[in-house]
Amino acid sequence: MDVIDQVGRINLDACAREPIHILGNIQSHGALLAADGAGVVRQCSSNLQEFLGLLPAEALDRPLSTLLGRGIATWADSTAADSEERPPLKVRRHRIARTGLTVWLRAHRRGGMTIVEMERAEVMAPAPDSPDDRPALSRILHERNLYRACQDAADLVQAVAGYDRVMVYMFHPDMTGEVVAEARSRSMASYLGLRYPASDIPAQARRLYLEARLRQVVDIHSLPVPIEPLLNPQTGQPLDLGLAHLRSLSPVHIEYLANMGVTASLTLSVIVDGALWGLIACHHTQPFWLDPDRQQRICRVADALARSIRTATRRLDAQATRQAARQFARLQRVVARSRSPLEDIILSRQGLLNAIDADGVALVAGRSVLSTGAVPEADWLRQFARILADRAGEASFVSECLGRDVPDLPAPGPAASGCIAQLIDPAGPVVIAAFAGEVGGTVNWGGNPDKPVEWDPAKGRLSPRKSFELWKQQLRGHTRPWRRADIRLIADVGRLLTVDQAGNPDGMVREIERVSRRLGGEKQVRREILDVLLDGIVLVASIRDDNEMKVHAVNRLFRDVFGISGDKRLPHRLETFLETFGLPPELADPAFTDFPMTREVWSSRRGRRWFSFDRRTVFNAQGESGGTKLALICLYDVTAYKQAEEALMAARQQAISAMEQQRKFIAAASHELRTPLNAIIGFSEMIQMQTFGPVGDTRYQEYATDILNAGRHLLDLINDILTLGRMQPGAAAAADAPVCLNDEIRQALRMVEDQARARSIAVVWEEPPYRILLDMEARAVRQILLNLLSNAVKFTPPGGQVSVVLGGHDGEDLWLEISDTGIGIAEADMEHVFEPFFRAGNVYTRSTEGTGLGLSIVRALMEAHGGRVSLRSRYGQGTTLRITLPSWRLQWHG
Structure with a gap:
């Protein structure tokens, strides 16, 4: 090519x-000149005339000093020389005499060319x-x-x-x-x-x-x-x-x-x-x-x-290094005074597991395995050691995902997802390793990570993905990143064992055999230690050449939960033991690693219980002729948590059901009440208007008007109750289309205009010069505005004023205030004004008609849209109501 x-x-x-450094184009807001070592321009941008007043052909093959002046050419050469040592950041302001244009200049050197870039200084205000x-x-x-x-x-x-x-x-x-x-x-x-x-x-x-x-x-x-x-x-x-x-x-x-x-x-x-x-x-x-x-x-x-x-x-590295150095010095002292250094390093409380941020450690020497904590099975460890020995020239191994990095072996499960290992001797092979369990969780990707590009048939090429929406991916089989100090510590321990054992893998095998025989002979379990533990414990072991796991002891809490008397003989086989007490059979499966797990268990003394089960290896010493493995099965009673969870779920379902029943009742009652009420209103209008002829006595007309007004009031009350019953905080649906707040305010003002004019009330609103679009239901916006404005006009005496003010919309929460010069609200009534059917206790408000639900509906509608409503008032001077909407409800203004 x-x-x-x-x-x-x-x-x-x-x-x-992709050759992104030689695309052959620049951005259009600037221009470029490229001069060779002699200062002669050999290449330039095609828009040069906009900046220098010269066509590209007129600038090419001319000295840079001729085009920009000798001073600028000298500065560019010096700056470009500096850029070869560090990234170019220097800029210089310059006025081009030929065009009068003021530009920012930059210069750097690349590939033997001095490149001068210019950008208009007027592009942006100071x-x-x-x-x-x-x-x-x-x-x-x-x-x-x-x-x-x-x-x-x-x-x-x-x-x-x-x-x-x-x-x-x-x-x-x-x-x-x-x-x-x-x-x-x-x-x-x-x-x-x-x-x-x-x-x-x-x-x-x-x-x-x-x-x-x-x-x-x-x-x-x-x-x-x-x-x-x-x-x-x-x-x-x-x-x-x-x-x-x-x-x-x-x-x-x-x-x-x-x-x-x-x-x-x-x-x-x-x-x-x-x-x-x-x-x-x-x-x-x-x-x-x-x-x-x-x-x-x-x-x-x-x-x-x-x-x-x-x-x-x-x-952090220094802290970890100092800690690792202290731990390694302690391990050196342990080895120096120990009769069984392998046992002390792997199994003792002062050993490697206490010195490193890991969940288990293991030593493999040929077919022999010595381990403690959460590590893979012995056969897996033997095969893993052989794989490390076959890798040419690589003594160290670090993995945060064994399932990915050791594809020739089955993934060891979440208990041992990552590993640091050091090959001590390939002849054995002899390997020391630390393992860490899975760090579960979710990775939140910006789009599908498996589809970073998509084929675009229209363009005949790959295109970047179009979606950057949240893409959740469950992280499985990965552990936390290993600290460098822990990686160094494993390598140091490997070298320590190499020196201590004098490169003798056979000696390591024999020591592991001795450890296995000694541990297998210690059949007396310290039950008093198990009995003080606050969780149920089952101690199981496989001794020497018997690969079957057997139950050795249970603690007092386990006996209490399952009603086991002190002299009752327990089944020895683990499978039989689990079946006897209704425990999960997976606890006996060495291949099962998905711990902890939660299961329902029926206790003879405590009834239905929920337990979280975990299985932990205490140690594993496997020699050529068998070995000893000791493990704990732990039971954590999580019944209280499960009961609380079930109670919360039941309460939630009851609340949902109750709300649904309330909604259905209100809808049904509304229908049943509206039908006869509409008939009453219709007939009273006909009587008032004398549709079928004179009614005679004028008192009948007055009574018909009273019936009509009462009917309309009752219908308003029913509608308000229905609206209030539908409201749930934060539950409003997104609008099908944005609502223009300016238009809705103008429409609401028109609807109260006649009422205000009839009582000589001035309504003032200075409309902003931009439009405000809201992500809200139009019906809700209208109802909020109309309720607030009609209330303000209704409770303002003749000759007063109602004001509408907008604010806080520039990247903040949007607020709208409606103020009046009415009688105000007494301090004693302030905390009750949003309660349904509450009427402030003064003569003027009591003489004014209304359902008493207006402000309750406003608050319910605002809360349903994630907003809030507040009130301030001074008795005798007036009231201001403020509604505030969160910024995410504001779609656009401009």
């Missing part, structure tokens, strides 16, 4: 080989005055918690730069990334805690992030500007734009950002000890250019964060 093809065709089937960054930077530098330092950095970058979303993105050892801190405007989706596959930021992109610490994308929708000519006429190679600030994006990256709803971005590298620890990634939904001054400021934030991470990491 020739160079032209290499530039023009991106191999999307192998994203890691940065607003902001507080001193130094206190916040000091906080980041001195923060001992790494994740808090990351959050402080995200907050400071957003405060300085003003992007919609700022994330701190940490790379894991497998190069997947995780968002560990986030600062964002409330209109942006949160990515905090999400993981992203390594393919999202492939290897060549990570290499460039190491070299160019700041990367800004102003507008992904702008057309890229090509470099002319594409190939350097002297070298025949494309221009290497790896360090160029203006370097254009690859089509894959553009589409990736577009799929996220991002228009502009900025990325800062967080480099710790020369390695790419992570990124500070900034997103904006509109085109956005950050001026050099603020770029420098956020670079200082990234520097401070890197130093904080380095300090925290070194402090």
